[in-house]
Amino acid sequence: MQLKPITDALSAKMPSVLRWAGEVAKLLRQYSIGIDSKTSGYATTDALTLADLSVQELLVNALRDEDPIFRTCRIEAEEVTGDMSQFAQDAPFTICLDPIDGTKQYRDRTGDGYAVMLNLRSRDTVHYSLVFIPEKGEHGMWVEAVEKKIVCGYDDPSRSARDVLNSLAPINLATRPDSKKIYMIGFQEHDPDKARQVTEAGLEGVIPSDMPGSIYELLARGEFGGSLIHTPNIYDFPVSLQIARILGGDALWAHNGEPVNFDELWMDDRANMLRLPGIVACSANRETLRILCDVAKDWSQNRYGD
Numbered sequence: 391m392q393l394k395p396i397t398d399a400l401s402a403k404m405p406s407v408l409r410w411a412g413e414v415a416k417l418l419r420q421y422s423i424g425i426d427s428k429t430s431g432y433a434t435t436d437a438l439t440l441a442d443l444s445v446q447e448l449l450v451n452a453l454r455d456e457d458p459i460f461r462t463c464r465i466e467a468e469e470v471t472g473d474m475s476q477f478a479q480d481a482p483f484t485i486c487l488d489p490i491d492g493t494k495q496y497r498d499r500t501g502d503g504y505a506v507m508l509n510l511r512s513r514d515t516v517h518y519s520l521v522f523i524p525e526k527g528e529h530g531m532w533v534e535a536v537e538k539k540i541v542c543g544y545d546d547p548s549r550s551a552r553d554v555l556n557s558l559a560p561i562n563l564a565t566r567p568d569s570k571k572i573y574m575i576g577f578q579e580h581d582p583d584k585a586r587q588v589t590e591a592g593l594e595g596v597i598p599s600d601m602p603g604s605i606y607e608l609l610a611r612g613e614f615g616g617s618l619i620h621t622p623n624i625y626d627f628p629v630s631l632q633i634a635r636i637l638g639g640d641a642l643w644a645h646n647g648e649p650v651n652f653d654e655l656w657m658d659d660r661a662n663m664l665r666l667p668g669i670v671a672c673s674a675n676r677e678t679l680r681i682l683c684d685v686a687k688d689w690s691q692n693r694y695g696d
Contacts, residue, residue, distance in 0.1 A: 403456040405551035412524030445489035488625035503603040516632035567612035576620030616673025637674035644669040644686035
C-alpha cells in the first residue's frame with residue numbers, strides 16, 4: 391500500500407464530512423441525549439451520548455462510500471456503530487475515529503472544546519490528522535496535520551472546507567510560543583496531585599476541568615506546551631503525537647524515555663477502548679519532555695487502582 395494516495399484522499403474528502411458531523415453534534419447538543427454504557431467508574435471516560443453514535447455512523451459510512459481506498463485500511467473507532475465490516479481486517483495503515491472528543495464536556499454543556507476528529511497511523515507513527523472543533527469561534531476551528539505541515543484556524547462556511555484549510559498559514563515553529571502549560575488526564579482522582587507535581591518541577595500542570603479548549607488547537611498554536619497522559623486512547627491522543635513530532639518533539643513513554651509506537655496496545659474492557667500502555671509524555675520541546683519523564687518515570691502504570 392502507498393501512503394500518499396490515502397492521505398491525499400483523506401485531505402480531499404473528509405473536511406466536508408467533519409464539517410457536516412460538527413453541525414450534527416451542535417444540533418444534538420440541544421437535547422438530553424446521555425446514555426449509560428461504559429463502566430470504568432470515572433465520569434470523564436464513561437460519558438456517552440447519542441451524538442457520539444450518530445456522528446460515528448456518519449463518519450464511518452462516509453469513509454466507506456467516499457473513496458474505495460479507505461476500505462483498504464483498517465478502521466478503529468471509539469464507539470461500535472457504523473458499517474466497519476467493509477474495511478480491511480489486516481493492513482499497514484489504520485484510520486482511527488473519535489466522533490466526539492470531550493464527550494463529558496459536550497454532554498454537560500460545561501465548555502465548547504469538544505471536537506470531531508480522525509487520524510491515520512501505521513505501526514510507528516501518525517501520518518494524517520484532521521480535527522474540527524464545532525463551537526470554537528463563530529463557525530468552528532480546524533486543525534490539520536500532514537507530512538511536515540500543521541494548519542490551524544477558523545472555518546468559513548461560505549467556502550468549501552478544503553478551500554478554507556488550503557488558505558490557512560502553516561504553524562511556524564520560529565514564531566510559535568513555547569508554553570509551560572501541560573494537559574494532564576487519565577490519573578483519575580489523582581489528576582490534581584499529579585498536576586501539582588508537574589508544576590513543582592517548573593512546568594504548569596492543567597487538569598481537564600481547567601482546560602480552556604481543545605488540546606489539539608492549543609498545542610498546535612503553542613498555548614499549551616504538551617501533555618502527560620495515563621494510558622492514552624488511540625482515537626484522539628495520536629493527533630497530539632503527530633503535532634509534536636512535526637514541530638520537532640515527540641511522544642515518549644515516561645518510564646523509559648522511548649518513543650511511542652502502536653505495537654503495544656491493550657483493550658481497556660471497562661471503558662471498551664484501545665489504549666497505549668503506561669504514561670505518555672508529549673511535547674514539541676525536548677527539555678519539556680525530559681522534565682515530564684523525570685517527574686513521572688516512577689508513577690504507577692496501572693490505570694485502575696484495583
